[in-house]
Amino acid sequence: MESFLVSTGVVTLAEIGDKTQLLAFLLAARFKKPVPIILGILAATLVNHGLAGALGAWITAMLAPEILRWVLGVSFLGMAVWTLIPDEIEEEETQVAKRFGVFGATLVTFFLAEMGDKTQVATVAMAAHYATPILVVAGTTLGMLIADVPAVFIGDKLAAKIPMRPVHITAAALFALLGGMTLLGLGKGLGF
Numbered sequence: 001m002e003s004f005l006v007s008t009g010v011v012t013l014a015e016i017g018d019k020t021q022l023l024a025f026l027l028a029a030r031f032k033k034p035v036p037i038i039l040g041i042l043a044a045t046l047v048n049h050g051l052a053g054a055l056g057a058w059i060t061a062m063l064a065p066e067i068l069r070w071v072l073g074v075s076f077l078g079m080a081v082w083t084l085i086p087d088e089i090e091e092e093e094t095q096v097a098k099r100f101g102v103f104g105a106t107l108v109t110f111f112l113a114e115m116g117d118k119t120q121v122a123t124v125a126m127a128a129h130y131a132t133p134i135l136v137v138a139g140t141t142l143g144m145l146i147a148d149v150p151a152v153f154i155g156d157k158l159a160a161k162i163p164m165r166p167v168h169i170t171a172a173a174l175f176a177l178l179g180g181m182t183l184l185g186l187g188k189g190l191g192f
Helices: 003-015 019-031 034-064 063-084 096-113 118-130 133-154 156-161 163-182
Strands: none
Touching: 003 133, 003 163, 019 034, 019 096, 019 133, 034 096, 034 118, 034 133, 034 163, 063 118, 063 163, 118 133, 118 163
16 A cells, blocks of 8 residues: 555655646636546556656566665656756647547557656656555546646646645655665665
8 A cells, every 4th residue: 555655645745846737727728628638647557657666567577676765766766866857848749639639649648758757757656656456546547637627627727836846855855855865775675
């Protein structure tokens, strides 16, 4: 259950101000159809994070535990730094909407926007770290929905009221804590 809760919390915080949340704002403003947007976010996230979770499980099976500990520790520390870098959305990512409708546009743009994004990389690392990829994917998917569904309904009004810097610092601190504990081997009793 820890892997589910940590994955949910870390991704929720990391997603605030992320380009996929900005994409949710943009799609909601353009189409004003929340249900197909939310379903598109859910489907894209399940596929994207499912692949990331499978990669994390594969990495766990392929690397010796001591090497895995160092790779994961450094990965979490890298995620801490990456979380502090603000994201921007590219206009090309939203142009696909003209061809696929609201659900299809959301599905395609969210899937592509998540490829190599910090929440996908975090999913790989947490799936490898906890060795429970299904719980991690469920947690990271829930975290994406917690951050992005309000964006669909409230849009830019919410973004203007959330202090992004403190949220990013908190997410970075959580990644750094996970990285430090992993590198030091302090969390062995907790599954680190």
